[in-house]
Amino acid sequence: MPTVLILGASSDMAVAIARKFAAAGYDLQLAARNPAKLAALQSDLSIRYPVKSTLHEFDAEQPLTHAAFFSSLPVKPDISICVFGYLGDQQQAQSDWKEAGRIIMVNYTGAVSILNSIAEYYVSQGKGTIVGISSVAGERGRMSNYFYGSAKAGFTAYLSGLRNRLYHHGVHVLTVQPGFVYTRMTEGMPLPKPLTATPELVAAAVYNATLRKKNTIFVKGMWRWIMLIIRNIPEFQFKKMKL
Ligand SMILES: NC(=O)c1ccc[n+]([C@@H]2O[C@H](COP(=O)([O-])OP(=O)(O)OC[C@H]3O[C@@H](n4cnc5c(N)ncnc54)[C@H](OP(=O)(O)O)[C@@H]3O)[C@@H](O)[C@H]2O)c1
Numbered sequence: 456m457p458t459v460l461i462l463g464a465s466s467d468m469a470v471a472i473a474r475k476f477a478a479a480g481y482d483l484q485l486a487a488r489n490p491a492k493l494a495a496l497q498s499d500l501s502i503r504y505p506v507k508s509t510l511h512e513f514d515a516e517q518p519l520t521h522a523a524f525f526s527s528l529p530v531k532p533d534i535s536i537c538v539f540g541y542l543g544d545q546q547q548a549q550s551d552w553k554e555a556g557r558i559i560m561v562n563y564t565g566a567v568s569i570l571n572s573i574a575e576y577y578v579s580q581g582k583g584t585i586v587g588i589s590s591v592a593g594e595r596g597r598m599s600n601y602f603y604g605s606a607k608a609g610f611t612a613y614l615s616g617l618r619n620r621l622y623h624h625g626v627h628v629l630t631v632q633p634g635f636v637y638t639r640m641t642e643g644m645p646l647p648k649p650l651t652a653t654p655e656l657v658a659a660a661v662y663n664a665t666l667r668k669k670n671t672i673f674v675k676g677m678w679r680w681i682m683l684i685i686r687n688i689p690e691f692q693f694k695k696m697k698l
Pocket residue numbers: 462463464465466467468469487488489513514515516538539540541542561588589590591632633634635636637638639640641
């Protein structure tokens with residue numbers, strides 16, 4: 456059975472991704488900082504699908520533990536999906552390094568450190584797939600969320616470079632730009648319905664793009680054009696806007 460590792464498996468998006476891959480017959484390795492939270496998901500998956508799932512402790516904010524975490528996996532995954540993320544509080548991050556540092560650590564440093572270990576293993580095998588959930592927030596820094604946005608921008612650039620390097624080793628890297636998604640992260644935010652995806656839609660897009668070896672996807676296609684416009688607003692105008 457092929458195996459998928461899901462990092463940040465307690466997130467709403469990750470749960471939908473886990474269900475999608477389980478329905479397709481993949482065994483699952485579900486990793487989160489509090490694996491006890493995943494017990495209900497694990498038992499639900501075992502009732503619905505004839506696949507095996509295991510739970511693993513993983514903290515994105517402890518990058519020095521990541522190499523050991525990956526080596527300790529008894530079965531190495533065929534596909535690794537990095538889902539975890541932290542929106543954080545922009546206002547607080549402006550004056551509190553603890554918050555700013557956490558946003559950068561979870562969305563960039565922690566993601567890079569675990570994917571480095573996975574990438575080296577996949578290179579040694581000459582195969583494997585890495586999926587990174589990034590964000591359109593990384594396409595251009597805005598006043599309302601530039602700590603999160605800049606960390607995701609770094610992550611998107613990292614994935615692009617990784618894809619370029621690993622292509623020559625038979626390893627595939629997919630970057631996912633979900634746009635707005637109805638999850639715990641966006642709870643209570645007034646999201647525009649036509650631009651907002653469900654976790655299930657993200658899961659189906661991730662699954663299909665992984666199988667088709669796509670490079671980058673926008674879950675809702677409209678976001679590609681929105682970001683094209685946003686990226687092309689001249690800086691002298693952009694800096695005056697309140698975005
Ligand atoms: N929702 C959106 O509109 C949207 C849009 C674009 C991109 N994204 C990205 O999509 C991904 C999934 O987000 P979501 O919307 O599903 O949000 P979510 O439900 O809030 O999930 C965030 C996940 O990250 C995990 N996490 C946070 N800090 C961690 C750490 N130090 N170590 C390990 N895991 C940690 C959380 O674990 P705990 O359960 O332990 O807190 C949770 O599982 C994120 O990368 C996010 O940036 C979301």
